[in-house]
Structures are given as C-alpha cells and as structure tokens.
C-alpha cells in the first residue's frame with residue numbers, strides 16, 4: 001500500500017493526514033496556526049504535525065510517497081511558492097523548498113479551495129467526472145475547477161474565484177472591492193445577513209424568537225423557521241436559493257461540467273436546499289433540452305476534502 005501526506009493549512013488550524021492510495025485517511029494530527037507568525041515557523045509546524053500523523057499511522061517516512069499542501073491565497077503550483085496570502089501574511093514564500101528540508105519527499109502546493117475540489121474529484125461527490133466544479137458555501141464562496149481531470153487555476157494560479165463574479169452590480173459591498181458578488185449573497189455569511197434583514201423587517205417572525213433562544217442568528221435560522229411554517233423564514237430561504245441558483249447557472253453556462261458539487265455547512269440542509277435549487281438552475285441554464293446536463297450534488301468529504309485533495313496533488317497538474 002502507498003501512503004501520502006496531505007496538509008490543510010488554515011488561518012486557525014494546521015491539519016495533516018496520512019492518506020492511503022485507496023483515499024482513506026489512516027491518521028490525522030493538528031495544531032494551532034497561531035497567526036501572526038513567520039512563514040518559516042508555520043512551515044516547521046506543518047512538518048511537525050505531518051510527522052506526528054505518520055507516527056500515529058504506525059508508518060515510517062520510507063512508506064510515504066509525497067507531501068501536498070493546501071493553502072489560502074495564490075499558490076504557484078509550478079514553482080512551489082505561495083505568492084500571496086492575505087490571511088496568513090505570506091508573500092512569495094518558497095514553501096516547497098523549505099518543506100523538503102524537513103521531509104525529503106516530492107512536495108506540492110495548491111490553493112486550498114482547489115485542493116478540496118480535487119479531493120472531491122478523486123474520492124468524493126465528483127468522483128468519476130471528467131470535468132467538475134466545486135463550490136464551497138462558507139464564510140465566503142470558494143471555487144475549484146477540474147478540467148479533464150486536472151486542476152484549472154488560470155495562467156497566474158489565481159483562477160476559480162467563482163465567489164467574486166458579480167450577480168448584482170447594485171448589490172451590497174464585497175470584501176474584494178466590487179459590489180454584489182456571488183459570495184455576498186450565497187455564502188453562509190450572506191444567508192445570515194439576509195436573515196437579519198428579514199427579522200428586522202418582520203418582528204413577528206419566529207426567527208426573532210429562535211435566534212434569541214440560540215443566542216445568535218445562524219445560517220440555519222431561516223431554514224428552521226421555514227420548517228415551523230414561518231412565512232418570513234420561507235421568503236429568506238427562497239431568496240437565498242434564487243441567488244445561489246443564479247451563481248450556479250452562470251458557472252454551468254461557462255464550464256458545463258459533468259458534476260457541480262456544493263459544500264459547506266449550509267448544504268447540511270439537504271433536500272430543502274438541493275431540490276428547489278436544481279429546479280431553479282434548470283430554468284436558468286442555457287442548455288434547456290440537452291441530453292446531458294450538469295448533475296448538481298452535495299459534497300461528500302466535508303473538512304477531509306482538503307487533506308485528501310492535498311495528498312494527491314502530485315497527480316493534479
């Protein structure tokens with residue numbers, strides 16, 4: 001059996017996993033990222049948790065084929081350099097070169113959303129697809145594009161920013177500087193903002209009582225209220241799905257992938273999200289009577305997608 005190390009470098013945690021050639025995570029280790037810190041220290045910690053995971057798996061480094069790192073920001077996968085990450089405070093950090101001084105194996109780096117998409121492609125909801133797009137609905141909206149089985153990241157490694165395509169030029173301000181980005185509406189943050197606005201508008205909505213009991217407004221509040229028969233809750237869900245369908249239909253019109261996979265906490269809602277979403281997307285896409293339309297599915301690997309995808313980055317380009 002062959003084994004690979006996948007590292008998911010995040011703003012809060014560094015996670016490493018040892019993944020078998022059958023895509024099973026056999027051991028995991030983690031530590032805090034503790035930002036802000038020098039890139040060199042963070043790299044040393046990535047190596048440390050990776051070695052910890054190898055030990056936990058009962059393996060030795062001899063049994064490891066390669067190391068892959070998924071990172072926020074722009075990762076130049078050809079040169080092994082994290083060119084820019086505002087989250088981590090990295091600028092032209094030669095991460096592959098440094099990692100090899102700790103673990104002398106082939107090493108690869110990739111943007112984290114691309115790595116997660118690759119994970120879903122090799123072992124999750126997009127398995128078997130030739131072309132796939134993965135969209136993660138979290139704090140923002142992340143995108144990863146697989147074309148002919150390879151990660152597509154544009155000519156400057158900064159591609160696949162599906163979240164920063166504009167849906168409404170007069171919409172709310174986005175963190176990227178534009179207005180009305182897909183991300184502003186369709187992220188979990190966007191859903192919470194829509195929910196808050198609706199609660200303000202209709203004080204009689206059960207959402208007010210629910211969020212008071214919970215101590216906060218969450219991305220689940222509107223869905224929960226809808227299930228209780230709350231009209232304002234249903235209106236928020238409908239509006240959220242309408243925007244999400246718009247962004248997804250745009251993406252399908254450009255890429256026409258075999259599979260478009262959506263992930264993130266919001267997707268735990270399951271069918272009440274997925275079924276009306278599919279219905280709306282079918283109305284909007286260009287290929288209304290194509291024999292083969294994009295299959296919209298929910299991501300399968302959850303937080304493990306990043307580790308699994310990173311582990312197999314050697315195959316991704």
Ligand SMILES: [Zn+2]
Pocket residue numbers: 163164165174175176177178181183
């Ligand atoms: Zn934006």
